[in-house]
Each structure stands twice: as structure tokens, then as C-alpha cells.
Amino acid sequence: MDAIVKVESLKKVYGDLVAVNGISFGVSKGCCFGLLGPNGAGKTTTIEMMEGLIRPDGGNIQFFGRNLDKEALKNIGIQFQHTALQDFLTVEETLDLFASFYPKPANKLDVMQMCDLLEIAKQKHQKLSGGQKQRLLLALALINDPQILFLDEPTTGLDPHARRKFWDLISNIKKQGKTIILTTHYMDEAEYLCDEIVIMDKGNIIARDTPQGLLTQHFSGAIIRLPIANLNGKSIEHYGRPFGEHHVDIDAKDVEQSISSLLAGGVKLDGLQVKSANLDDLFIKLTGHQLQDDTDESDVKD
């Protein structure tokens, strides 16, 4: 299917730091597209260039075949990672305010219902819980009935229950045929929601496919995880790759055969875990560091 969003050779440089290094990708209509990567990978810079908030230093962005301009903003909805709203306004008043900015806003009640806000419509937004506030921000992103929806780490800081609830909302929005572009550093979120993902690291795209496609491409069989102390003095690299400070991950096409050869090599099996690979494992394999490593390049926009 033809891409309705096209990004070509997009580049952004801050001083000596190349935040986004000439990346290209396309997003098809109705797709939930995930931009994944650790903090500092260039996700937010990429998405904010696509939203028209940051001027790129190079490259081209197109929506529906035309270059990004203020007019295009009428067709996109945006939920930022951190946003404050004007104080002392209720949920409903905030929605009214944003609805007035667009020539053809969506029906306010429909949006409130979709985002489960009807019960808290008269509450001042400063008094909302984390999950409620994210739902309000989602509703603001939907108030112009956009065809493309940008969600920048929408569930960061939410408790597991609130996250699940938010995922259900996004799934419902997807069913309406809207195209969603999502950044996250939660792999379970990407696996649950995304049809296609791009993994970014240090401003570059290092992998791109469906979540399942990426896993199949990079892993066959399962992963055997063992304490490093069990390795009988041999190097970690001899068996696989490190996982944290105390474990080693070993790719196993045939688990039974791998365990036999480990035993034959004098490796102890105390504390052994066998698991199927997920996107976290994929990321560690591709970049050599963990995906949710918050300390990484934290002074740079991610």
C-alpha cells in the first residue's frame, strides 16, 4: 500500500551531536507505526520534525503527497510526552478551547466517550490522575478528527492498569482507520499496538519490520539465560552476549541440544531460564545496551 506519510533523508544536528542522521521511512494508511529506541535515540526529535515543531537540517517530510505546512496540522493530532494545559479549566472547557482552533472539529461528546472522560467532564484538569490526564491529552489530539495521530511515549509513568486501559483506547482508535505514529521505549507496548516498527539508536534506524518479522529474522528458537558464574571460566562472548552484570544470554535453535553441549563444556545449569525472544532481547542484541536505560544520553532529546 502507498505510504501516506513519507520521510526522506531527515536530518537534525545540535552542535556536534547528530540527533537524527538522514533517516527515511514511510507509513501506510491505517497502520500503527512504532518508533522505538532508548532515551537519546532521536525518536522525539524525529516525531517533532514530522509535527512541524522543529525545523529539520536536511531531508523532506510529506503528508498525503504534499510537503509539511501549517495547513497539514489540521489533519494531524498530537499527544506530547510532557504538556501542561491552561490552569483552572475543566476537562470539558479544555476540549472546547482546542475544538475552537479547528475549522471542522470532531463531536466533543464522541471524543469524550471514546477516551472515557464523560464522568470527569466537570473536573478541573489539575486534579486528574496520571491515567486520566493522558486520556485528556489523547482526547485533545483527537478533537480535530485527525487522519494521522502522533503519540509520543503516551504511557510513560502510568501504572500497569492505566497502561492497559490506554492500550485498549488506542486499539479502538486504530479500528476507526486512523494512522498512528507512536514512540515508546516499552517493548510490550510496541508488540501490543504496532503493525510495523523502526528501531532507532543514536540517530540511525537500525532495524525495521513487523514486530514478529524482526523477531523471526533475528532469533530462531529460544534464549537460554544463565548466571555468568556458571560459565566455568570461559568468556561470555564464547557462548553469547551479556545480560546485565550477572547473566549471559545464549541463542538456542534447539534448546535440548544447546543444553547438552553446555553440560559437555562443564557449564553448571543452576539458575537456568529458557524464554522466547522479545523486542527487548532484540534491542540488546542489535545495540549492545538495554532499551530502558534511562541514563543514556539523557541530556539530549530522544
Added chain:
Amino acid sequence: MKQFYRRFTAILKARNLEFFRDRSSLGWSIVFPILLLVGFALVFSGEGKDQFKVGVINATSVKADFLNTKFVEFVDYSEVEVGLTKLRQHRLDLLVDFDTYSYWLNDSSPNGYFMEKILLSEQSLTWQKETVSGRQIRYVDWVLPGILGMNMMFSCLFGVGYVIVRYRKNMVLKRLNATPVTALEFLTAQIVSRLFIVMFLSAAVFIGCNFMFDFYMLGSYLTLFVIGLLGAFCLISLGLLIASRSRSEELTGGLLNLATWPMMILSGVWFSLEGSPEFIQTISWFLPLTHLVEGARAVMTEGAGFYELKSHITTLVIMTVLFLGLGTWLFRWEGDGR
């Protein structure tokens, strides 16, 4: 145009709701000037004069024993009308013209009665007496435009400057920038909202305090309103200029203080700048608050109309255009010049 109006009114309404629902800051905006006024009325409730004051028309060409009377200050006036205004406000006890042998007396001034007796006892000629009437002008009447003007200054500068920087810092502006709202729509709404808030609150304080103090008012309320509106508009524009780029509340707070303190001291809020050194008066002319306070004071205590205020009005309009033009040109949704 329809879109502009819709977005503008929506932002205006939201900003007004935000202000009027913030009870603590709303309360302070009303209570602060009233407290100041009551304080000054109490402190300066005494007569404050320890001698008699007589105006003499063309005093330098007059030789008369009366002018040697002890404990009386004689002030020279070349125009009768100027002296009469002071007499009506009890700033003079008597006005004498030795050319026409006439004198003017305020019929509600006890000091004037004594001065009349002394004049008539020492000068044997026949005098023509005329009376004027008018209430005494008190310090509270004089200081009211200063205090209200100062309050308007704080409200305009901090209410616009600080709020925009706060919006920028906590990304309210970033969120608005991601909508089709233009900077013009946003800034116009901020200006009109603050103009409404400032004029509404100042009028409320003025009317409320008028019940307490029955202020001296010679001019028209329309003129007073217009000079207030122009002054507020000018100060709001200065606030916009100061807040056009920064995302640091500390820096903006410093800049706003840098703008407000000279005006507090040099704009004639507390005391008259008449008689102060030339360079002080020159500096004060470049401060918007000077024109607001002196203009309002001229309306209230001298009955000045638009014609008499033309220099204040022109200066305020020029300053507003300058600040607003620069502020709009420099304005950024985000702080780092993106």
C-alpha cells in the same frame, strides 16, 4: 477572519477563566491597592502644612506691607486661572491681585478667612472680593492615580510577561503551536484579556475606594478611562516584549523587576517630580508609567482634557507601537529561537 475571531475569543475566554478562578491572586490584586490607599490616608490624615500660603499675581512688581507678613509664604503667579485652581484645591489660602485690587477667597477655607482679615487690616484701600468654592485636595486624592497606576503596571507586566514565560516553560505554548493557532491570534487574546482584567479590577478598586474617600475629580471619567486604557496597553506591550523569547522564569522575573523598579521610583507614584533635577525628569519621560500617572492625575486634580494630555497620549501611543512591534517580531513559541 471568522476563524481568527473564533480562536481569539476561545483563548480570551480560557485566559479570563484562568485568572478569575485563581482566587488567591485575584484577591491580592484587589486587596493590595486598597491596603496601600487606606494606609496612606491614615498616615497623611493631618493637615501637613505649618504656614499660610498666599498667591500673588505678578508679585515681583508689587511693593506692599502685606507681603512682609511673617509666617506666610507668598507665591508668584502670572495667570489668575492657575492660582484659582490651587485656591479651589486649598493649596492656596488666598489669591491677591494688586493691579486690580481684587482678591479671591475659598469660602470653605478657615485659613483664607484669617488671611482676608490680615490683608484688609494692613491695606487701607478698597478691595474687591470674589469667592470661589472647592474642596481641599488631600494627599490621598493626589496619590490615588499613582497607586492605581502602579498596580496596573504590576498586573500588566507580570500578568502578561510572567504568564507567557510560564506557558513557554511548561509547554502550553508548544501544545498551542501544534494547532493551527497563529502567534497573532494568541498574542491578541493575551493583550485583550489582560486589558479587560486590568481595567475591570482598577475600576472596581476605584469605585469601591470612592465610597470610602470621595475622591477629588475635576475631569471627565471618559478621559480618565482612555488614559488608563492607553497606559495599560503600553505596559502590556512592554510585558510582551520582555517575555518574547525567554523560557526562564528567573531571568524574566529579573527583567520585569528591572523594568518596574525605576518606574516605581521615578514615575511620580509617591511624590511629585516637580523641582527634581533635569536628568531625573528626562529619564522619567521615557517611562510609560509616568505618562499614565501624570495623565490620570492631571485629569483628576486639574480637570485636564484630551488636548491638555496630548503629549502624554502621543508618547504612550508611540511607545506601545514600538514595544508591540518588537515584541511580536521577536516572539517565539519555544524559547531557543527555533
